[in-house]
Amino acid sequence: MADNLQNQIPARTQQEYAEEVSRIMAVRARGTTPLAFVRTYGCQQNVADGEKIKGQLEKMGFAFTNEEEEADLILFNTCAVREHAEERVFGNVGALKNIKRRHPSLLVAVCGCMMEQKHAAERMRKSFPFVNLVFGTHSIHKLPELLFRTVTDGTRVFERGGDDTVIVEGLPVHRDGGGFKAWLTAMYGCDNFCSYCIVPYVRGRERSREPEAILEEFEGLVKAGYKDITLLGQNVNSYGKTLQNPVSFSELLRRLDQVEGDYRIRFMTSHPKDATEELIDTIAEGKHIAPHLHLPFQSGNDRILKEMNRRYTREKYLQLVSYAKEKIPGLSLTSDVIVGFPGETYEEFRDTVSLIEEVGFTSLFTFIYSPRVGTRAAKMPDPVSHEEKVKWFTELLQVQEQVAAERCAAMVGRTERVLLEGRNEKNGRLEGRTGGNVIVETEGPDELIGSFRDVEITQARNWILRGNLIEGK
Numbered sequence: 044m045a046d047n048l049q050n051q052i053p054a055r056t057q058q059e060y061a062e063e064v065s066r067i068m069a070v071r072a073r074g075t076t077p078l079a080f081v082r083t084y085g086c087q088q089n090v091a092d093g094e095k096i097k098g099q100l101e102k103m104g105f106a107f108t109n110e111e112e113e114a115d116l117i118l119f120n121t122c123a124v125r126e127h128a129e130e131r132v133f134g135n136v137g138a139l140k141n142i143k144r145r146h147p148s149l150l151v152a153v154c155g156c157m158m159e160q161k162h163a164a165e166r167m168r169k170s171f172p173f174v175n176l177v178f179g180t181h182s183i184h185k186l187p188e189l190l191f192r193t194v195t196d197g198t199r200v201f202e203r204g205g206d207d208t209v210i211v212e213g214l215p216v217h218r219d220g221g222g223f224k225a226w227l228t229a230m231y232g233c234d235n236f237c238s239y240c241i242v243p244y245v246r247g248r249e250r251s252r253e254p255e256a257i258l259e260e261f262e263g264l265v266k267a268g269y270k271d272i273t274l275l276g277q278n279v280n281s282y283g284k285t286l287q288n289p290v291s292f293s294e295l296l297r298r299l300d301q302v303e304g305d306y307r308i309r310f311m312t313s314h315p316k317d318a319t320e321e322l323i324d325t326i327a328e329g330k331h332i333a334p335h336l337h338l339p340f341q342s343g344n345d346r347i348l349k350e351m352n353r354r355y356t357r358e359k360y361l362q363l364v365s366y367a368k369e370k371i372p373g374l375s376l377t378s379d380v381i382v383g384f385p386g387e388t389y390e391e392f393r394d395t396v397s398l399i400e401e402v403g404f405t406s407l408f409t410f411i412y413s414p415r416v417g418t419r420a421a422k423m424p425d426p427v428s429h430e431e432k433v434k435w436f437t438e439l440l441q442v443q444e445q446v447a448a449e450r451c452a453a454m455v456g457r458t459e460r461v462l463l464e465g466r467n468e469k470n471g472r473l474e475g476r477t478g479g480n481v482i483v484e485t486e487g488p489d490e491l492i493g494s495f496r497d498v499e500i501t502q503a504r505n506w507i508l509r510g511n512l513i514e515g516k
């Protein structure tokens with residue numbers, strides 16, 4: 044009950060702020076529709092947040108543009124996971140200075156994970172005086188109020204460090220998935236504190252949405268014709284543990300899978316420490332659950348895994364993978380990996396390479412370790428030079444290229460269920476993805492876009508498959 048009250052009161056007042064902003068922006072835009080340029084950096088969680096930001100902007104009368112020059116509001120939704128991501132944001136914000144000079148009434152807002160960190164928000168305050176509004180991930184639902192303050196007070200608005208334990212339901216969502224693909228947040232935050240990672244500091248405590256709320260949104264998506272729905276959480280395998288009536292992630296998947304319709308479910312991310320055989324059985328038995336497991340291993344060496352605070356071993360990871368391969372036909376495994384964690388030796392790095400060879404991932408997201416202020420790893424001695432790490436990184440990429448090419452080649456001759464998503468801009472072929480998330484190109488008419496079709500794979504080139512549509516299927 045208390046939770047409901049907390050969730051409803053701000054929603055009502057935000058509605059009033061939204062109406063005010065809508066009136067003010069209509070005047071500022073001189074009777075035309077105010078335009079917002081919104082750019083999201085980072086992971087799918089941020090993309091999902093960006094869709095809630097856009098949903099609220101739409102309620103405030105904004106339409107969207109891809110041209111910064113014609114925007115009345117430019118908003119960057121930022122990521123803090125690596126230094127490179129942060130520097131890109133500072134660079135792109137800096138470039139707005141000239142636009143703002145030409146267009147002084149332009150509003151500039153910066154939000155997201157990066158702005159939840161004090162030092163980054165301070166740098167925004169000091170070095171970029173033309174930024175009007177800065178807010179963190181815990182303040183997204185207050186966007187109408189924050190914009191209202193920005194346009195009425197005439198001062199710069201900074202808002203971070205909001206309550207990181209609540210979930211605000213019912214925010215409007217503007218979906219960008221082309222009508223077929225949708226992101227659905229199952230849980231927020233992270234409590235794992237992997238020693239290298241900033242996410243628990245900028246996303247707050249782990250909290251799960253009620254299964255009923257997820258089911259309702261999910262049914263709405265299926266009814267609206269969405270075909271590829273991805274459940275999101277930093278560690279979906281710990282979903283539901285903190286609910287008043289705990290529900291496991293496998294149970295949630297089984298409930299969603301019962302919804303009638305032509306669609307598939309994906310989810311990310313699974314943390315190997317919490318992934319269970321029950322989860323794998325659920326995928327195997329599911330009617331709509333894609334045979335795809337994104338299971339980041341980060342390192343193949345036990346000492347490094349321990350230093351990373353990942354709380355599983357190489358052996359436990361490999362056992363889980365071999366159980367999954369045995370149970371799920373056509374399983375596609377993808378993963379994240381970090382090269383050059385502080386103190387990692389070349390021999391330890393080679394354990395990561397050998398794990399990649401052993402598992403055979405369809406694709407990998409590979410990162411060179413980037414120290415993050417405030418994390419435990421940032422204080423660890425890091426004797427290996429960046430140049431050396433780049434060499435290891437290149438070595439790893441070469442191995443993965445080979446592994447992925449073999450995985451793709453092994454799919455030739457198979458028939459895959461493909462969701463056709465559009466046309467390839469360069470070659471005009473129809474393009475879609477398999478359940479395992481591999482891209483497939485084929486010849487066919489436009490009417491098929493947005494539907495599932497069986498495709499017989501005839502060729503594998505550069506990790507993209509080509510094939511022929513099977514008539515009538």
Ligand code: SAH
Nearest residue numbers: 239240277312339379380381410411412413
């Ligand atoms: N919750 C997910 C990952 C979220 S961050 C999980 O636990 O798997 C996405 C990826 O970024 C991580 O899997 C990791 O590979 C990478 N990453 C996170 N912090 C990093 C850092 N400080 N340096 C380099 N890569 C990092």
Ligand code: SF4
Nearest residue numbers: 233235236237240242
């Ligand atoms: Fe970061 Fe670890 Fe949480 Fe993933 S599980 S978001 S890597 S702390």
Ligand code: F3S
Nearest residue numbers: 085086122123124156
């Ligand atoms: Fe995602 Fe980057 Fe934030 S990876 S959770 S957007 S720090």
